[in-house]
Amino acid sequence: MPMKLHQIQALVAVADAGSIRAAARLVGLSQAALTKALRELESEARLPLLSRTATGVALTEAGQRMLGHARLVVGQLARASEELATLRGEGVGRVSLSVTPWVMLTFLPRVMLRFRERMPGVQVEIFEGLTAVALPRLREGTLDFAVGPFTAAMSTQEFECEPLLSYGSCVIARRGHPCAQARSLHGLLEQDWVVNYTAASYEPFMRNLFWQHEARIDPARLHCAHSTALLLELVRNAGMISYCPQPLLLAEPMRGWVHALPLAERFETSRLGIITRHNAMRSPAAQCFTDCLLEEIRRRARSAAQRDIELFDALEVLY
Template identity: 65%
Template sequence: MKLHQLQALVAIAESGSIRAAARRLGLSQAALTKAVRELEAEQHLPLLVRHASGVSFTEYGSALLGHARLVVGQLQRADAELARLRGQAEGRLSIGVTPFIELTFLPEVVRRFREKMPEVRLELFEGLTAVALPRLRNGELDFVVGPMIPAMPAPEFECEDLLLFNSVVIARQGHALGGSRSLHELLDADWVVNYAPSAYDAFMRNLFWQHGAAIDERRLVRAHSLTLLLSLIRHADMLSYCPEPLIVAEPLRDWVQVLRLAEGFETGRLGVISRRDTTRSTAAQCFVDCLLQEIRRRSRSARAEDRQLCDLLQLLV
């Protein structure tokens, strides 16, 4: 396999067509098509399906695309690092951020990072686990600031620990089940949750199974954005399960309540999650340093809002 062939695959996936991919790479359509066909011939496998509306990837093409993205992404990061050493523009940094970091520490972290590296194009994704991990795996994200889940493959990912937190069951204030004292009183309610498919067993075990609570899976709605999740809690009377620090964030603090249940849940661990096969760029390290500085600053603050937040966290940095 040659680099230009892998670059062609990535460009086609991101552009949606051979014409757009060729334009993006500054090549003719014929040259791009030739690169893909040579790759297919070398591997003795069809990688693309060509149709009137564009192209799609075969099973083999999708499998190779994941590796291609990692290779191309790592080379782009190497180019950016060398460009920085030459005093040129740094490039792009793509990060997934879990909601309670997004709603608490993130604004000041971004402001500080932009002051230090204004030339970097920063791209942020809402880092709910089910959304962020696939993007980290295929190379779309440089790293994720989020919870480390038991089902996360250790050979594939590594986590730099930042803090520990407890998780709680929540509902809108005034919910009919707001006075419940046991998880078993909540099994006939509808829930909105988020988990990665690979983490289903760990999620269910922590929330329900370890307490002998058997819930009909049809009661669980998976929401892949914080906006959807909050909307269903607030307007559809659904229950949810989230990191406790999230409840003191501005969008939730005035209308969410914690259900004080007899059952306890495992302590969550949050950190900077990266693929083991990557090297952290200068820009990525700068962002992590800004995050560490802001967490430490808030932990020492005397402001009531900061104390309320940090009292729900156990810092590991």
């Protein structure tokens, strides 16, 4: 027998809730009905998907693999239901996206205003678009798209990228830092650094920043922050060195206190784009939001305002 939707929903609920009792409340079933659905799913899979623990239940390796597919199915069906309800004039539409921090601080406010004028009945859910946040949600189907850098961690068989902009990156410190005038990366290896990477992006990140320049840093000097606000706080008030996209330096929260170090070393150019799962259909709301983003980029690229000129001196438009 094929797997049934209620069985797949039961697995997602248990993963989210951590126990049978809490999962049953989450989906509005009795514990007996939820347990039966899970046993049927395990029977179809012919592998144990759950293991009982002192604190609840945990997913086995097979359960973890099944969960990724289950989230995708449940997420896509929920999105289809939302779109149909919107077409019927019922309920509230929704678009879910992640946005890389420098785009969030430069383009996003005007994009949101433009989008709300066109689709006032649509709810927007936005995540800070660090790779560790965006990729799992794209895989699960809980994000419509991500606006961020297309990195080596993203398989072209799994994701598609519509190129928007390219930009460089630089090493930064707070103004007045003892190393603010450093000329070489090698003079910064005894400093504490705060950066952002994932397990999948660690090697290309290290190769670009350090290894290609024959610089070897003690891992104890390299701290990972999964929030831009946290990263900037540690640069500003803990004296740490960091590495960031050059356009971020032109965002309002960065002006006046951050300094790009005049290093001799150069780093790879990054490409920013609209990233979706391979062959995923874009909803009308998601398409409208991306259209608003493209229009705002074009408007700012043509602007004679000094801040826009400075911003596009650090960017190359790719579309």
